[in-house]
Amino acid sequence: MKSVCVLGSTGSIGLSTLDVLRINQQSYRVFALTANRNIDRLVEQCLEFKPCFAVVPDEQLAEQCRLKISQSAAAATEVISGMESLEFVAKHHDVDIVVAAIVGAAGLLSTLAAAQAGKKLLLANKEALVISGDLLMSAVKDNNACLLPLDSEHNALFQCMPAGYQAGQGAAGIRKLILTASGGPFLNKPAAELRNVTVEQACAHPNWSMGRKISVDSATMMNKGLELIEASYLFAMPADLIEVLVHPQSVVHSMVDYIDGSVLAQLGNPDMRTPIAHALAWPERQASGVSPLDFMLNKQLSFAAPCYEKFPCLRLAYEVLATKGSAPAILNAANEVAVEGFLNKKIRFTDIPVLIQQALDTSSIEPLDSIDTVLRVDRVTRELTMRNMESI
Ligand SMILES: NC(=O)c1ccc[n+]([C@@H]2O[C@H](COP(=O)([O-])OP(=O)(O)OC[C@H]3O[C@@H](n4cnc5c(N)ncnc54)[C@H](OP(=O)(O)O)[C@@H]3O)[C@@H](O)[C@H]2O)c1
Structure with a gap:
């Protein structure tokens, strides 16, 4: 039995992962599940999979989750809060496999923690790798972690x-x-x-x-x-x-x-269950439920x-990849803020590449020498892009 931690279990990749774990339950036990705001779905998942830990970063939401879980058949699950709890479960010595399926830069530190703890790390959270690049790859290599891509293209x-x-x-x-x-x-x-x-x-x-x-x-x-x-x-x-x-x-x-x-x-x-089943079982194969x-x-x-x-974002990505250093982190942070702005109907679809270009044009590119640098570049670019969004 392999013990699995699913970071971002309430999202689309999280749900597909739990589907695959459900049909291969003789091979896996779920050690930890994590959510951000979708407490109801997390509680349902805890009822079914009975993990040791459920993580909710926000303490108030975690308390609501605790209450619901304590009144249910999943009472053995301990609900913990704080962003550091994501790292705690990702590097826990009882975990064999970490599925990194949090969306955006918010998943960086827990993904990195899994690499540093030498886990089998199944990476869906592409933003974590985009912003930290060689730092994450070195953590994988230096700690003998096994990094397998879940993105269907990279898995292919x-x-x-x-x-x-x-x-x-x-x-x-x-x-x-x-x-x-x-x-x-x-x-x-x-x-x-x-x-x-x-x-x-x-x-x-x-x-x-x-x-x-x-x-x-x-x-x-x-x-x-x-x-x-x-x-x-x-x-x-x-x-x-x-x-x-x-x-x-x-x-x-x-x-x-x-x-x-x-x-x-x-x-x-x-169907994402194919790359998920492949990476979970690698180097073996197992059923995924996909027709x-x-x-x-x-x-x-x-x-x-x-x-x-027509799609300038793709051109911008080629450009930042040629530049490297902090450029991919700037592109990613500006994109995350711009997409959020579009989803909240603050900007138009076509403003997204404009905001990213503005962030790249007005930021100095520096070497990515540490995760602290990545986090600072991410924060500063977010602040800059929020300001730029006000005047677009
Ligand atoms: N969906 C796909 O088919 C697919 C394919 C390839 C790669 N990916 C990559 O996989 C990742 C997840 O994508 P998705 O489509 O599954 O996203 P999603 O459906 O939006 O799910 C995101 C997950 O992350 C959690 N989350 C969001 N913000 C968080 C925060 N600040 N702190 C902690 N947890 C947070 C969410 O919790 P709540 O639900 O509680 O908000 C949810 O569990 C992304 O990096 C994406 O690029 C996805």
């Missing part, structure tokens, strides 16, 4: 890498990585109409059901930009050896192009180059 690339490959290593014989992108809900919308798109339209992804932040990122194609940076760190590949290819069907999840002319691809239905891919229903697989004019 991992599956197509040479045998024996480990995260953070380059690999010989690779010409380039090909990251596929659905293109999001606005792939075929004229650029001139993007100014007036609504939150509901932006969150209606054609192929994937996801949290609201990543849904907006998919609509701006910043998600692919973050994934580009994530792939660069995970696979030790420079930006010019990572190509983004629009593939609207989301069946080919990504590809590795080798120097002998071979291209290895991983295919499957667009088999039916080629008769997927006869048309098409590919196209992305349009950088």
Whole structure:
């Protein structure tokens, strides 16, 4: 039995993870679950999985959760609060596997704690890697952690890498990585109409059901930009050896192009339970609950180059990856604030890349020498972008 800590269990990835754990319950026990605000869902999950710990960062919400749990059949679960409690469960010696599925930079310290404690770390929280880059990769290497990507594209690339490959290593014989992108809900919308798109339209992804932040990122194609940076760190590949290819069907999840002319691809239905089941069981395989891919229903697989004019966030991601240092952290913080602003209807969809560009143009880029630097850059960029948002 492997003991699993699910950081962000109440979100979209968290729910998919619990689905996979449920159908493979002979192999796993749930050690800890964490939420931010969705206490009702967390309590339901505690009732079913009876973890040792439930984490709620806010003490008032944690107290509400304690009350509900104490009156239920999950009374053995201890509810703890404070952001440091996320790190406490992520590095706990009774944990074998940590699923990092908190959204945004809020997941950085708990993800890092799991790496520093040498856990098997399943990474969905791409923002943590984007902002901390080599610092997180070094923590993985120095502490013999096992980092496996949950993002479907990176999980696909991992599956197509040479045998024996480990995260953070380059690999010989690779010409380039090909990251596929659905293109999001606005792939075929004229650029001139993007100014007036609504939150509901932006969150209606054609192929994937996801949290609201990543849904907006998919609509701006910043998600692919973050994934580009994530792939660069995970696979030790420079930006010019990572190509983004629009593939609207989301069946080919990504590809590795080798120097002998071979291209290895991983295919499957667009369902996050596949990469989650793969990473949980790796190097074995286990059931995920995902239906088999039916080629008769997927006869048309098409590919196209992305349009950088229509989706400037993708261009910005290539630029910050070439610059590195604190540039990816600035891009990420500005994006998180801008997306939140769009979701709260304070700014237009097309203001998102404008705010990110402003943050990059007015911030000095510095080397990322410590996590304290990452946290400071993140905080300062958030403050700057909030101010810029007032005058947009
Ligand atoms: N969804 C996908 O298909 C998908 C695919 C690939 C990668 N990812 C990545 O996986 C991560 C999670 O995405 P998601 O779609 O699952 O997001 P989501 O549905 O919004 O879930 C986010 C989770 O993080 C928790 N959370 C939010 N803010 C927090 C904070 N400040 N402190 C602690 N916990 C916090 C949420 O708690 P509450 O529910 O209580 O608010 C929830 O459990 C993101 O980095 C995303 O890019 C997602």
